[in-house]
Amino acid sequence: MMEASSMGQNHQTCKYDLLSSVPLTDLDLKVQYRGRTAASLLVSNPQGCRLYAGHLEPSPDQVELFGPVTLQQVQFPGTSEIQNQKQKFYTDALLDVMDRGLILELWEQDLYAVRLCQCKVFWSVPGTSEPGPPNPLEREKKVRVFSLNDFLQGLILFQRGETPNPPPFEVYFCFGEDWPDKKPKEKKLIIVQVVPVVARILTEMFSGELSWSTDSIRLQISNPDVKDRTVEQFKELQRLLQSQHIQGPWTPNVP
Numbered sequence: 001m002m003e004a005s006s007m008g009q010n011h012q013t014c015k016y017d018l019l020s021s022v023p024l025t026d027l028d029l030k031v032q033y034r035g036r037t038a039a040s041l042l043v044s045n046p047q048g049c050r051l052y053a054g055h056l057e058p059s060p061d062q063v064e065l066f067g068p069v070t071l072q073q074v075q076f077p078g079t080s081e082i083q084n085q086k087q088k089f090y091t092d093a094l095l096d097v098m099d100r101g102l103i104l105e106l107w108e109q110d111l112y113a114v115r116l117c118q119c120k121v122f123w124s125v126p127g128t129s130e131p132g133p134p135n136p137l138e139r140e141k142k143v144r145v146f147s148l149n150d151f152l153q154g155l156i157l158f159q160r161g162e163t164p165n166p167p168p169f170e171v172y173f174c175f176g177e178d179w180p181d182k183k184p185k186e187k188k189l190i191i192v193q194v195v196p197v198v199a200r201i202l203t204e205m206f207s208g209e210l211s212w213s214t215d216s217i218r219l220q221i222s223n224p225d226v227k228d229r230t231v232e233q234f235k236e237l238q239r240l241l242q243s244q245h246i247q248g249p250w251t252p253n254v255p
Contacts, residue, residue, distance in 0.1 A: 024109050024148070024198050025044070025045070025046040025048075025106045025109070026042060026043065026044050026196075026197035026198070027042070027043040027048075027049070027104065027106075027111075027194055027195065027196060027197065028040075028041075028042055028043075028193075028194070028195040028197055028200070029041050029042075029043055029049075029051075029074065029192060029193070029194055029195075030192070030193040030195075031076060031077060031190070031191075031192050032185070032186075032188075032190070032191045032192070032193070033077075033079070033082060033087075033091060033189065033190060034082075034087055034091075034186065034187065034188065034189055035185070035186030035187070038076075038077040038081070039076075039077045041074065042197075043072050043074065043104075044072075045070075045071065045072035046106060047068065047070045047071055047072075047105065047106060048071055048072070048103065048104045048105040048106045048111075048112075049071050049072040049073070049074045049103075049104050050066065050067050050071045050072070050073055050074065050101045050102070050103050050104075051074050051076065051098075051101050051102045051103075051104065051192065052066075052073070052074070052075060052076070052098055052099060052100065052101025052102070052117070053075065053076040053095040053096070053098035053099065053101075054075075054095075054096075054098070054099040056099050056100075057073065058071070058073070065100060065116075066100060066101070066116070067101070067103045067114070067116060071103065071105070076095055076098065076190075079091050079092055079095070087189065090189055091189050091190060093176075094119050094175055094176040094189060094190055095190075097117060097118040097119045098117045098118075098119050098175070099117065099118075100116035100117045100118070101116055101117050102114070102115055102116065102117060102121055102137075102173065102175075102192075103115075103116060104194060105142070109148040109149075110144055110146060110147050110148055110149075111144070111145050111146035111171070111194070111196060112142050112143060112144050112145065113137055113142075113143050113145045113173070114137075114140065114141070114142050114143075115137040115138070115139050115140070115141075116139070116140060119175050119176050120136060120137075120175075120176060121136070121137045121173055121174070121175055122134050122135055122136050122137070122173070122174045122177070122178060122179035122180075123135055123137060123143075123145055123171060123172060123173045123174070123179070124171070124172045124174075124179060124180050125145075132180065134178040134179060134180065134181060135179065135180065145171050145194075146169065146171055146194075146196055146199075148196070148198070148199070150167075151167050151169055151196075151199050151202075152202075154166070154167030155167060155202060155203070155206055158206070159206055166203045166206065166207055167203075169195060169196055169199035169200060169203065170193055170194070170195055171193070171194045171195075172185060172191055172192070172193055172194075173191070173192045173194065174188050174190070174191055175189070175190040175191075175192070176189060176190065177189060179191075
């Protein structure tokens with residue numbers, strides 16, 4: 001029982017050690033043009049970021065126009081890769097009125113959005129199962145779009161078995177078109193997906209997954225040499241001896 005308790009404590013310590021190494025303010029951003037990923041980036045600025053198009057940078061005397069200068073400046077990618085000319089024309093028309101941009105501001109570990117740009121912006125509440133009426137952001141009004149506290153409460157309920165699924169955490173912003181509506185997001189001209197990194201990692205932890213994949217980690221391992229092959233043979237002999245309950249010279253005696 002003491003051994004099991006120790007293992008449980010070590011497991012929890014491992015989780016908390018991993019959590020402490022993850023900044024609570026990191027955001028994963030993905031920009032999609034009609035379903036195709038045009039840009040992906042990690043925002044590590046503890047204040048948040050400003051999504052915009054054009055070349056107008058903020059300055060201390062233009063905070064009302066472009067937001068705080070402390071925000072990370074994230075420029076929308078260009079449209080040169082869009083093959084469909086009609087899609088390119090309408091996407092450019094939207095980008096042309098995004099000079100002031102959309103602010104994603106972090107405050108006390110919650111995420112707020114402020115629409116400054118002329119382009120209308122709509123967003124979807126995380127976890128909404130069925131699309132309701134379009135959900136616009138009022139211009140220059142700060143709206144909380146993600147609450148870490150609410151997310152943690154949902155995660156606790158999931159851990160207790162009181163809900164079948166962990167709480168969702170992806171927030172979607174749609175530029176220049178109604179959202180949500182009956183059209184899938186892959187049909188929208190500009191969609192930005194925002195993921196609070198801490199929420200994703202906590203979900204993976206407490207879902208028993210911690211899904212490290214070959215997409216997220218590239219293992220760096222050298223090709224085996226003669227000595228490596230010798231070690232592999234020793235390891236194989238070790239496994240054989242253990243399966244026959246025989247102790248080899250490199251196996252410690254266990255009372």
